[in-house]
Amino acid sequence: MPLGEQPAYLRVAADLRRKIVSGELPPHARLPSQARIRRLYGVSDTVALEARKVLMAEGLVEGRSGSGTYVRARPEPHRLVRTGYRGLGDVTPFRQEQADESVDGSWDSRSAQERAGADVAARLQLAAGEPVMRTxxxxRSAGEPVLLSTSWEPLALTGRTPVLLPEEGPLAGRGVVERMAAIDVVVDNVVEEVGTRPGLAEEAQALGAVPGQPVLCIQRTFYASGRAVETADVIVPADRYRVSYHLPVR
Known part of the structure; x- marks a missing residue:
């Protein structure tokens, strides 16, 4: 293959992608079968199969068991607004993680005690194996799952207090800052790191997405005088959201 020339499967995938983006192959249309791709482009079965795999990995098409491969509907991306916490009584971080506050958002949660793994322990400045509360x-937005979040809090801090369970008790659902203030812990800053990775199978199932489709992972940690008091992973489908940060200039 001459230097700079694309492999055949990428050329086929590029032409099919062009047809999808232009609307020539609209959402829910059936992608040409492997045999038809082979005839249309004069390629082997292997090349046709690899081209389809590329489009599936990009989230442009999806396979339906016993039916074929179809063009996926491409949702209009929403803004996921991330702003600084402005004080007690403000919206909770969980409400902030709804893409649009005018939308009727809801959530399910489940908390359990566990031993901190190496990654979570490092983020919470603990020794591996120390007890944490995982939630x-x-x-959901309008009843549809839109994002996932898993948070961890050190039981050395919240154990035997009214805020042991984030979604139960007198401050249920009030957010990290207000809950910590109730036990005289003053949260003074938060750090967020944003990365991307392929979505895990269980994440895709929960979000109604395609396994392996890219997700945004927002790794968030709240601090009080340098001490980490909560850390969380927020998982967002990359094709549905654009993260928008609104930060004050001091």
């Missing part, structure tokens, strides 16, 4: 959330 898993599924956030």
């Amino acid at each position: 898993r959330y599924v956030f």
